[in-house]
Amino acid sequence: MIRFEKATVSYPGPGKPALNQVTIDVDKGEFVFLVGTSGSGKSTALRLVLRELRPTGGRVYVAGKEINRLATWKVPRLRRQIGTVFQDFRLLPSKTVAENVAFAMQVTGKSSREIKSTVPRTLEIVGLADKAGRMPEELSGGEQQRVAIARAMVNEPMILIADEPTGNLDPTTSVGIMKLLEEINATGTTILMATHDNGIVDQMRKRVIELEHGHVVRDEADGAYGFQH
Numbered sequence: 294m295i296r297f298e299k300a301t302v303s304y305p306g307p308g309k310p311a312l313n314q315v316t317i318d319v320d321k322g323e324f325v326f327l328v329g330t331s332g333s334g335k336s337t338a339l340r341l342v343l344r345e346l347r348p349t350g351g352r353v354y355v356a357g358k359e360i361n362r363l364a365t366w367k368v369p370r371l372r373r374q375i376g377t378v379f380q381d382f383r384l385l386p387s388k389t390v391a392e393n394v395a396f397a398m399q400v401t402g403k404s405s406r407e408i409k410s411t412v413p414r415t416l417e418i419v420g421l422a423d424k425a426g427r428m429p430e431e432l433s434g435g436e437q438q439r440v441a442i443a444r445a446m447v448n449e450p451m452i453l454i455a456d457e458p459t460g461n462l463d464p465t466t467s468v469g470i471m472k473l474l475e476e477i478n479a480t481g482t483t484i485l486m487a488t489h490d491n492g493i494v495d496q497m498r499k500r501v502i503e504l505e506h507g508h509v510v511r512d513e514a515d516g517a518y519g520f521q522h
């Protein structure tokens with residue numbers, strides 16, 4: 294589903310590459326944690342999958358497509374197959390919870406009938422059926438992240454990219470968010486999650502890929518967080 298073949302990313306300017314000959318193979322339906330100290334290259338790797346960046350060396354394949362050779366007009370179609378969740382939620386502040394989720398379907402051209410039936414069902418799954426009419430600012434951080442997850446899953450993406458999704462949440466709320474991500478993973482969605490949350494990684498026992506200075510230094514099934522930070 295995601296394959297890096299000696300992928301290298303050098304940002305403009307001096308300094309070592311942010312990713313240096315990284316080879317990773319993630320199968321459909323896997324749940325993978327990307328760990329490593331700040332600046333080790335985790336976000337850069339996620340941005341490659343989203344084709345926000347192109348590799349400056351090597352190759353990256355997402356859902357069978359080599360992203361460097363993907364025509365610009367095909368990028369939106371690729372991104373529609375990828376859900377994203379970030380540390381800072383990134384909800385639209387002037388739209389209600391339901392409208393935030395509906396908007397993700399509108400931009401992919403779904404019919405209003407489909408939107409009307411899918412949005413309440415999805416809010417039910419994330420436990421926010423009773424908050425559909427609220428504004429994001431009226432919600433707790435954990436609730437806002439659940440809206441973001443509802444929005445990410447509403448189009449049934451093949452891949453879910455999560456960049457520090459529990460970074461702004463307390464441990465109990467984080468566990469709830471991880472349960473949701475596990476449920477989404479159980480439906481076949483491949484999940485790639487960058488995190489500093491050692492408690493979560495140790496608890497979940499999923500595959501762990503550790504980056505250090507842009508290199509993969511560990512790739513373990515059922516791994517632990519494994520280093521101090």
Ligand SMILES: Nc1ncnc2c1ncn2[C@@H]1O[C@H](COP(=O)(O)OP(=O)(O)OP(=O)(O)O)[C@@H](O)[C@H]1O
Pocket residue numbers: 304305310311329330331332333334335336337338
């Ligand atoms: N837009 C950019 N321009 C230049 N250098 C960048 C850019 N983005 C990241 N870098 C550099 O690339 C390296 C990897 O950064 P990246 O954001 O991928 O790390 P990270 O592991 O996600 O860090 P964090 O855990 O702090 O989010 C760092 O040295 C960083 O300074």
